[in-house]
Amino acid sequence: MFKKNMAPRRMKQMGARSSTDGHFLQQAYIYKVVLLGGTTVGKSSIAFRYVKNDFKESMPTVGCSFFTQQVCLETATVKLEIWDTAGQEQYQSICHLYYRGAKAALLVYDITRKETFARAKLWLRELEKEFLHDEMVIILVGNKTDLADQREVTFEEAEEFAKIKSLMYMETSAKSNYQVTELFTAIAHELLKQEQQEDPGLQLRKNSCVDLQEPNGQTKKCCMS
Amino acid sequence: MAADVHKRKGWEVSNGSLMPADGQQTERSESPTPGLAQGMEPGAGQEGTMFVHTRSYEDLTSPEDGDIASKSPEEGPEERAEQTSMEQISKDFSELSTQLTGVALDLEEEMRPSQEDKTDLSPLVPQRDSVRSGKQEEDVTMDTWRMHQKHVFVLSEAGKPVYSRYGSEEALSSTMGVMMALVSFLEAEKNAIRSIHADGYKVVFVRRSPLVLVAVARTRQSEQEIAQELLYIYYQILSLLTWTQLNHIFLQKQNYDLRRLLAGSERITDNLLDLMARDPSFLMGAVRCLPMAAGLRDTVSSCLQQARAKSLVFSILLSRNQLVSLVRRKDQFLHPIDLHLLFNLISSSSSFREGEAWTPICLPKFNSSGFFHAHISYLEQDTDLCLLLVSTDREDFFPVSDCKRRFRERLGKRSVYHALQEALRTPFYSVSQVGIPDLRHFIYKSKSSGLFTSPEIEAPYVSEEEKQRLLELYQYMHSRAHNSSRPLKNIYFTGPHENLLAWVTSAFELYMCYSPLGTKAAAASTVNKLMKWIRREEDRLFILTPQTY
Numbered sequence: 001m002f003k004k005n006m007a008p009r010r011m012k013q014m015g016a017r018s019s020t021d022g023h024f025l026q027q028a029y030i031y032k033v034v035l036l037g038g039t040t041v042g043k044s045s046i047a048f049r050y051v052k053n054d055f056k057e058s059m060p061t062v063g064c065s066f067f068t069q070q071v072c073l074e075t076a077t078v079k080l081e082i083w084d085t086a087g088q089e090q091y092q093s094i095c096h097l098y099y100r101g102a103k104a105a106l107l108v109y110d111i112t113r114k115e116t117f118a119r120a121k122l123w124l125r126e127l128e129k130e131f132l133h134d135e136m137v138i139i140l141v142g143n144k145t146d147l148a149d150q151r152e153v154t155f156e157e158a159e160e161f162a163k164i165k166s167l168m169y170m171e172t173s174a175k176s177n178y179q180v181t182e183l184f185t186a187i188a189h190e191l192l193k194q195e196q197q198e199d200p201g202l203q204l205r206k207n208s209c210v211d212l213q214e215p216n217g218q219t220k221k222c223c224m225s
Numbered sequence: 226m227a228a229d230v231h232k233r234k235g236w237e238v239s240n241g242s243l244m245p246a247d248g249q250q251t252e253r254s255e256s257p258t259p260g261l262a263q264g265m266e267p268g269a270g271q272e273g274t275m276f277v278h279t280r281s282y283e284d285l286t287s288p289e290d291g292d293i294a295s296k297s298p299e300e301g302p303e304e305r306a307e308q309t310s311m312e313q314i315s316k317d318f319s320e321l322s323t324q325l326t327g328v329a330l331d332l333e334e335e336m337r338p339s340q341e342d343k344t345d346l347s348p349l350v351p352q353r354d355s356v357r358s359g360k361q362e363e364d365v366t367m368d369t370w371r372m373h374q375k376h377v378f379v380l381s382e383a384g385k386p387v388y389s390r391y392g393s394e395e396a397l398s399s400t401m402g403v404m405m406a407l408v409s410f411l412e413a414e415k416n417a418i419r420s421i422h423a424d425g426y427k428v429v430f431v432r433r434s435p436l437v438l439v440a441v442a443r444t445r446q447s448e449q450e451i452a453q454e455l456l457y458i459y460y461q462i463l464s465l466l467t468w469t470q471l472n473h474i475f476l477q478k479q480n481y482d483l484r485r486l487l488a489g490s491e492r493i494t495d496n497l498l499d500l501m502a503r504d505p506s507f508l509m510g511a512v513r514c515l516p517m518a519a520g521l522r523d524t525v526s527s528c529l530q531q532a533r534a535k536s537l538v539f540s541i542l543l544s545r546n547q548l549v550s551l552v553r554r555k556d557q558f559l560h561p562i563d564l565h566l567l568f569n570l571i572s573s574s575s576s577f578r579e580g581e582a583w584t585p586i587c588l589p590k591f592n593s594s595g596f597f598h599a600h601i602s603y604l605e606q607d608t609d610l611c612l613l614l615v616s617t618d619r620e621d622f623f624p625v626s627d628c629k630r631r632f633r634e635r636l637g638k639r640s641v642y643h644a645l646q647e648a649l650r651t652p653f654y655s656v657s658q659v660g661i662p663d664l665r666h667f668i669y670k671s672k673s674s675g676l677f678t679s680p681e682i683e684a685p686y687v688s689e690e691e692k693q694r695l696l697e698l699y700q701y702m703h704s705r706a707h708n709s710s711r712p713l714k715n716i717y718f719t720g721p722h723e724n725l726l727a728w729v730t731s732a733f734e735l736y737m738c739y740s741p742l743g744t745k746a747a748a749a750s751t752v753n754k755l756m757k758w759i760r761r762e763e764d765r766l767f768i769l770t771p772q773t774y
């Protein structure tokens with residue numbers, strides 16, 4: 001069954017709020033952004049750095065954490081709804097719940113652990129099954145650059161992979177606050193760019209794609225409830 | 226004892242707000258008597274209860290969960306047939322016990338170079354292998370490991386390690402092997418609880434297919450109490466996976482390594498074990514409320530009640546493992562065990578402090594086959610007030626999140642947020658308020674409401690060890706009062722450092738701790754005074770008017 005509650009948030013809400021509260025404001029863009037990747041790669045730390053501009057020792061996420069953050073760009077204000085998912089195995093079967101309807105996905109890995117890079121690649125495969133190529137902005141994120149001496153995944157290797165798969169790519173450090181804000185700003189820019197490039201025809205097609213969100217046989221199988 | 230307590234007094238209306246709702250029995254006696262009906266004791270809800278009715282911890286070990294069959298190897302005629310296996314067991318066990326808690330100190334001394342030698346010889350002496358995994362490692366060959374009060378292991382029926390409280394599971398796999406052998410000897414039927422007593426400690430097994438839970442304890446707890454803790458661990462695992470999923474996994478693959486699936490959640494189980502050693506909630510099978518004026522609580526509850534969504538089943542406001550308010554769907558009751566698991570989940574992770582969490586959670590006592598989705602968030606950055614909204618619909622994040630917003634808005638409008646913060650500042654009261662000079666501490670549980678109250682633990686129980694010792698004394702009293710073969714209603718215990726009194730009726734349980742100077746008669750004569758005090762304070766200490774949507 002198609003769920004109404006989460007669905008409307010997936011689409012940009014143009015001026016919807018301004019008309020209700022009587023003020024006329026610029027267009028309000030709301031995008032759902034999801035953080036995916038193995039456990040302890042630093043997803044929550046990246047979100048926390050971005051939203052609170054702080055870093056502290058964090059514990060594994062339980063289920064999923066939700067944050068919102070406004071990004072002011074020259075042309076528009078973008079509100080990001082950030083879903084920080086749990087990387088732990090036990091939550092994997094419900095992750096589709098969290099990335100469904102997302103406009104952007106951050107595939108985060110830890111540059112000091114090769115296996116987390118492989119994990120990010122697996123995530124990409126899963127997303128490719130669920131989304132059309134132009135439906136989602138995907139950005140590969142190598143985190144923990146402050147631990148450069150323990151690096152196992154080179155910048156070039158990841159960059160090459162991102163190029164082949166036409167993903168955006170960035171390296172960050174939540175700890176030393178390297179490129180975290182830039183990361184989200186880049187995503188907001190890209191989302192806005194795609195929005196503005198869209199012609200009405202494309203828009204129509206995209207809206208009809210909402211049906212894709214409906215759990216197919218395969219995702220249903222993983223539901224645990 | 227306590228002959229004067231038995232005087233029945235009619236309940237006098239001393240406070241209008243205490244008036245029971247129409248149609249309710251108005252016989253709330255001022256001080257309860259053993260004959261007092263359940264539902265009339267202090268702390269009993271005036272308009273029904275919030276929780277599934279439970280018979281304290283017996284509920285955990287009741288037939289529904291399998292029967293208690295804790296026997297020492299020697300006793301019980303039916304055990305005779307297993308004589309040979311019992312011999313084998315005691316042999317295995319003596320090996321196991323040296324492995325676990327062995328105090329063969331001289332042998333240890335021989336085997337280990339002395340401290341000075343060790344530093345000198347360190348390049349020559351091979352380092353002990355310490356196995357690494359995610360959590361902090363302890364060398365299982367070390368004394369500290371053996372000295373722990375209680376070890377807990379969880380394994381699959383195929384003998385695969387699932388969880389170990391201290392040290393890594395791999396390092397313990399040989400120990401686990403011995404235990405599995407023991408379990409297979411001991412287990413004729415499923416769902417049984419068995420125990421072995423050996424010098425100074427007990428080994429308790431609980432089998433809940435497809436898992437086996439084992440505790441090796443040096444505490445004074447009864448095997449029933451230890452089994453109860455093991456069952457909490459079992460339920461904790463179910464709350465992450467559901468019973469259905471757990472079973473499905475092991476049906477598919479008998480020797481599945483469950484650690485993979487549970488990786489990262491060991492800390493939740495660790496936290497639960499720590500909490501159970503500290504917090505009497507688990508022993509009492511009851512929930513403690515944050516003390517506050519009844520009017521304030523009612524306002525908060527109605528704010529919570531109004532901020533509802535279709536899919537909500539329970540709305541729970543809590544602060545540091547104390548309940549502030551609970552609103553439930555009319556036809557649904559929460560089980561105290563499920564609430565304990567939720568409290569534990571929240572207290573075991575700081576990650577809920579940021580953002581809004583939305584997570585699947587199984588409430589095994591409510592329904593062990595499916596997940597609810599819980600919205601968990603703190604009301605404000607620097608407060609301990611945590612809001613937990615339990616929804617049946619995992620797609621309902623935004624409507625449920627909106628309930629939180631509306632709840633906060635309502636609190637603000639009715640300007641109770643500040644008063645609430647104020648109440649948080651005094652989460653405990655002092656026992657001196659009761660006015661019984663020799664009384665140091667007490668625990669009072671109302672059976673019908675599933676709520677209990679207890680003052681702050683004060684001097685002489687200042688250090689962590691002293692606090693734990695006090696709880697252990699309560700555990701001891703509790704185990705004697707609930708001994709399955711010979712339950713006692715009244716117990717007076719004289720110890721070197723304190724005297725304790727326990728009184729268990731069908732309506733309530735009371736445990737009191739006195740200074741060692743007093744006498745039994747003196748103690749008994751104060752019970753009435755305490756009960757009167759609780760009656761007078763009950764609307765502050767308990768939730769008497771639980772609300773529903």
Ligand SMILES: Nc1nc2c(ncn2[C@@H]2O[C@H](COP(=O)(O)OP(=O)(O)OP(=O)(O)O)[C@@H](O)[C@H]2O)c(=O)[nH]1
Pocket residue numbers: 037038039040041042043044045046056057058059060061062085086087088143144145146147172173174175176489
């Ligand atoms: N050195 C360094 N450590 C980091 C960085 N980011 C995160 N960490 C640490 O890595 C560990 C895991 O970080 P989290 O943010 O909790 O990881 P996560 O990806 O959210 O993990 P899950 O919630 O289990 O999926 C923590 O100990 C962080 O302190 C970083 O940029 N540099």
Ligand SMILES: [Mg+2]
Pocket residue numbers: 043044045059060061084085086087
């Ligand atoms: Mg996280």
